[in-house]
Amino acid sequence: GTRLWETHLRPILIERLPGTLGxxxxxxxxxxxLSSLxxxxxxELDSFLxxxxxxxxxxxxxxxxxDPGAPRRLLLTCHYDSKVLPLDPRVPESxxxxxxxxxxxxxxxxxxASTLDTQLKGLNQQVPFPVLSINLFPGTEFYIYLSVYHTAKLRHHCSLPQKGKSTAGVTLLLGIEIQTHYHKTTSPRLMEFCLMKYFQSSIYFFFHTNSGVHVLHVIATPFPLFWYTLDDTEENMHRPTVENLTKVLAVFLAEYLGF
Incomplete structure (x- = not known):
């Protein structure tokens, strides 16, 4: 838990508009x-104007x-840049x-990626299981809808072979936007091992296919009151929810990738 907040999150919690030093x-x-693991x-970076x-x-x-040449992959995505909001005259420095x-x-x-580092290293050459890829996109609202478009670019950018109908060999695109409730089939097993903390929330899984790519969009419903406001800060995050969902996703990745 501490590594997620202190090591991974803190350097990201700055203003980070596309094209800026942030x-x-x-x-x-x-x-x-990722390179240090x-x-x-x-x-690699794929930049465009x-x-x-x-x-x-x-x-x-x-x-x-x-393994850029792997025929099947799971693509884990979110966006990393921040949104442009109008200045608040009451707190102009915010x-x-x-x-x-x-x-x-x-x-x-x-x-x-850090938690599963050892397992992913051992899985790298195994077939027929898919391999994991991570794409972090610029921009905000549009990222999940452009993700399938960008997977098409991966075929050329990373020399990925085309297999079946899936774009660039991607079999599942998992987009994480904000923290949500855990899946009913996973949480009881984690609770049994005392790995999850109690919390209440709701969940929305948006699942569809586009160009042969299955998309699972994990997003909370209803949106939090601080959505698109200056109050979207670390202090308003519910830590047990974040940590629980991370554990659920770790279990999902382990099972989907065949650990």
Whole structure:
């Protein structure tokens, strides 16, 4: 739990608008964290210019892959940049940190990669199980909808072979936006081993296929009151929920990837 908050999250909790030094610092933190693991992540950037109300802005996708030639993969995603909010004249020095949207999900992904480091290293060459890839996208609301588009670019960017109908061999795209309740089939097993803390929340799993890629979007419902406000800070995160969901996702990854 401590590593998630202190090591992974704190460097992300800054203003990180696309194309700014804050975004660059967070991108470096994420890339260096993944590169430092023993699993053997190949970490690359896919950068592009796009028009915005602030003019032309450089956006950069962080693409981390294990065994780029693997025919099947699970893509774990969220966005790492923060949203532009109007200045509040009452607190002109305040900036939008976007803890739930989506600094904490980024930290959760880094925690998952760190926690499963040894298992992922041993799994790297196994078939027929899919391998894990991590994509952290710039921007906010649109990231989950552009994720399938970016998986198509992966075929060329990372030399991924095309298998069946799945775009670039991606069999499941799992997008994490904000923290939610745990799945009924996983939580009792974790409770049995005293690995989960009690909490109450609700859940929304959005599951569909697009271009042959299954998409599982994990997002809370209803949205929290601090959604898209300056109050989206670490202090307003419910730590037991964040830590419990991270454990649930670790179990899901272990079972899906065939540990």
């Amino acid at each position: 975004s660059q610092a967070v991108r470096q933190h994420i890339s260096s964290t 023993s699993t053997g992540w190949t970490v 796009s028009p915005t109300p602030r003019g032309q802005v450089t956006f950069s996708n962080i693409i981390a892959t294990l 900036v939008f940190l976007g803890a739930s949207d989506s600094a904490v999900p980024c930290a959760m992904i880094l925690e998952l």
